[in-house]
Amino acid sequence: MSPSKIELAVIGAGPAGLALALLAARELPEARITLFDARPLEADVSQDPRTLALSLGSVQILQRLGVWPAAQAQPILSVHVSQQTPTPLPGPFLPRYRDPQVLIEAQRERVPMLGAVLAYGQLVAPMQRAWQDEVARDPGRLASRFGSKVAGVKPLPDGVEVDAGIVERYDLAVIAEGGVFADQARKSVVHDYRQTAWVGQVELRGLPPGMAFERFTSQGPAALLPLGPGRAALVWCVPTDDDPVRELDDAQRIAVLNHVFPPQAGRIVGISPLKAFALGLNAERRLVDGRTVRIGNAAQTLHPVAGQGLNLGLRDAYELVRRLSRDADVDAALRRVEQHRAPDRWGTIAVTDFLARSFTWQWPGVSALRGWGLAALQRLQPAKSLLARQMMFGRR
Incomplete structure (x- = not known):
């Protein structure tokens, strides 16, 4: 089977899944590609406020695809x-x-720039529009299955069966739907850091333009990511079993954060409601299992201390499509993906895990x-x- 002519199922229409689908549509011009996501197409993803931190390499991949929303993104200088x-x-x-x-x-x-920060919806909305435009231009080859939850992926000797209400055969399935640590089934490599990340936004006076801050404390790391003049995204990691944040009101949280961050960050004067997420490592030992490939949070969910989760997923997507476009055999291409991605993947996992554990x-x-x-x-x-x-x- 030539990789250029495969039937490809992409499961998950987040940033990693959409990037993979767009790359494959353009670099594998004879491949038939179907994108699945449980989210209905009419759902307005543009208003999702979750913050994404992207490395320069990730920005360059998205620029190459023509989906980088430069006007909405805040560069990290x-x-x-x-x-x-x-x-x-x-x-x-x-x-x-x-x-x-x-x-x-x-x-x-x-x-x-070193990277950039923007809201999840600001990135996913233009990526989804770009994918739908591709589907409209080539409906015989590309398809969207929004509102279709995939119940299972069954391995076959030379492909997979994807069950999304109707069981269909594909040569290759890429799972890019990961979710957060607390909601995931446990994978081969698991560690619960017993830490909670409180995330939201803060207003500051004197914040240097384009500067991000990472602060190591005795309780865990805290980070400020620039969102524009006087605004920053906050990631505040603390012990779950002795959480000093949960019972504080906004004024108390502001007072504590002004003690946590260095004077160079300016002074925090306002804070949004914060959401809490459990933190842990949950990783597959291999990206490739037969004709199923996992990328992004579906392959590895990391502590946010190094901010590398989505960046790993985008690099996984890029390398997978690159190998499929160059190799003459699907299985050989998948073996090379596994080999090539292992040093970057496990190096990043090891560094992130070491830093996260060191706070305990x-x-x-x-x-x-x-x-x-x-x-x-x-x-x-x-x-x-x-x-x-x-x-x-x-x-x-």
């Missing part, structure tokens, strides 16, 4: 990473780095060691640039 409590550091770092911090700047890395360790010196690492990284520009490239483009 710099990232300030620091530790809340000043940590005594040994040796030459002591005089200068009592408040350990790392500053990564797009200008220094010679890129237009009560060992003496853990905070000091983290602070020492930040101070050292700030001094070593080549290492800092390597980290920046990894966050922007993944492991290549």
Whole structure:
């Protein structure tokens, strides 16, 4: 079976699934592609306010597809990473780095931006319109099955059966519908961090334009992602079993956050209602299982400390279509996808998992060691640039 002529089912019309469907429609001009999603087509996804943080590599994929909403996106021009409590550091770092911090700047890395922030609906709505336009241009080859929940995917020797009310055969199924950690069936690699992420938006005075902040605290990481003048998305991670946020009112939350974040972030003066999400690692050991491929949250759900979940999914989609467009055999293409994606995928999972678990360790010196690492990284520009490239483009 030539990959260019496959019958492909894409399950899930979120950013990863839509990106895959659009890439496949354009790079596999003889393939027949059907996109499934339980959401009705008439549902207005444009108003979904969830915040997405995309790396520069992800932005470039979406620009190539012609679906990047530049007018709505807020570029990340710099990232300030620091530790809340000043940590005594040994040796030459002591005089200068009592408040350990790392500053990564797009200008220094010679890129237009490190990434960008926008609402889920601002991205998915134009992607969905672009897909529907593709379907309208080529209805004999492309199809949308919105409002069709997939009940199951059954493996066959040379394909899969997709059950969405009617059982149909496809050469390949890509599952891109993941959901959040608390609602997922448990996969092969699982760890509950016993942390809760409180997410929402804040208003600030003195917020530097285009600057994102990641703050390591004794309770967990907290982040501010720029949304425009005086506004930022908030991700505030705390222990589930000793949650200091749940019982606070808005004024108290603002007071605590102004203590958590460094002075460089400005002063928080307003806060939206916050939503809570359980945090954990839930990952498949392999992306490929026969003729079924999982990408995005369907393959791995990560802690938000590194902000890499969706970016991994978009890189998965890009590599899968690239291999299908170049290889002469479907199964050979899938083997190469698994091999090529493994270093980036497992490297990102390992780093994210290590950082997330480190906030639960009560060992003496853990905070000091983290602070020492930040101070050292700030001094070593080549290492800092390597980290920046990894966050922007993944492991290549």
